[in-house]
Amino acid sequence: MSVLVAFSVTPLGVGEGVGEIVADAIRVVRDSGLPNKTDSMFTTIEGDSWEEVMAVVQRAVEAVAARAPRVSTVIKADVRPGVTDAMTQKVAAVERYLVKAEQQP
Template sequence: MLFAFSIAPATTDNADGSVSASVAKAIEVVRRSGVSHRTDAMFTTLEGEWDECMAVIKECSEVLLAESPRVSLMIKADLRPGRTGELDGKVQRLNAAIDQL
């Protein structure tokens, strides 16, 4: 299963509005978790079982709630039990389809 999520504090003391220092704390949780993942400019995608992925997302939320009274969290999931390697597999299949055009 794949879980793409975006998380950030809704408030910041930074004059430029940056939340990168807070988001870095959440990504550190992801990296420590041992769950397969990929982070890009807008989302982090986890690949694993429901309970392990949701536990990581919950811990990220708790880390940000410890420093901000409000946190924004968006989750999108591709629930295909039994599938593995989809972080790369989906992209490989897409590229193969593009090559066929």
């Protein structure tokens, strides 16, 4: 089973510069060993079970909460039995469609 979770963790009440605190959350994700990708809005992680992925999200939130009086978290999940490597396969499928469309007159 593939469990993809895209999430953001925002420290509140610490001023405008939050990058150093957010880095603590990303460190937790990277240390988890799960496939992950971070962009300017979200971090996406993939695991084999809901429990595995959400445990990492919880630890990331806790890392931010250790340095901020309040934490805002946004979570989006895609749970799909029978699929592996969804994080890269979903993007690859879209890329194939884009190439196919470019080749048509």
